[in-house]
């Protein structure tokens with residue numbers, strides 16, 4: 263998918279959270295969005311996904327401009343899958359029902375179709391034995407994998423992931439990242455906010471570095487990580503990699 267943003271600006275009161283953000287990514291497969299806390303990463307993801315309208319500027323996906331009115335946004339959001347940090351599942355529903363619900367209510371599938379889709383996804387990701395468990399009966403890693411399965415079940419063109427592993431233990435992080443990696447390709451573009459620098463570097467082909475509401479660097483992730491240009495990215499990488507073996 264082609265993602266273009268022109269002069270995106272978002273303000274909350276006096277604070278400018280996104281400051282004239284330009285993005286020009288002609289062929290997004292896996293795009294890592296990195297940067298310090300408070301940089302505006304989640305806000306940018308929300309604007310791309312049509313959950314928040316920018317105060318200024320424009321977004322276009324595959325050459326089509328996103329119109330920020332409720333009617334158009336309902337349709338826009340149907341093409342997009344979201345995965346948030348944690349606790350995104352409906353707590354009172356089973357894994358299978360969590361995946362089925364949006365298919366029925368937002369995508370017009372029959373319960374039979376939705377169940378079929380849910381079952382085949384759960385099977386594909388080795389979660390079949392968890393189909394009838396509720397979130398409290400599952401590990402954090404399993405919950406996130408089900409949240410990802412739910413997000414991709416309607417076959418969105420774009421998957422937005424906001425720190426999907428930040429609440430997980432390391433071994434659970436690995437199983438979630440493996441799943442995200444496996445989903446790459448197959449006509450799905452993804453933008454992932456992550457603090458897992460190894461994943462951003464090796465599993466994402468492109469990366470954007472956001473700091474203070476501005477994009478300070480963008481490019482092939484291999485280059486961004488090996489040759490950071492700005493003191494801000496150099497400092498950020500030093501900090502996040504400091505205690506890595």
Ligand SMILES: Nc1ncnc2c1ncn2[C@@H]1O[C@H](COP(=O)(O)OP(=O)(O)O)[C@@H](O)[C@H]1O
Nearest residue numbers: 274277279297298299300301302303304305306
């Ligand atoms: N709904 C909101 N109302 C007011 N301020 C917000 C809101 N959402 C985010 N902010 C502020 O915008 C800044 C950027 O937030 P965010 O996009 O969540 O950053 P990041 O995801 O990079 O940590 C932060 O200072 C945050 O407090």
Ligand SMILES: [Mg+2]
Nearest residue numbers: 303304305424
């Ligand atoms: Mg955030």
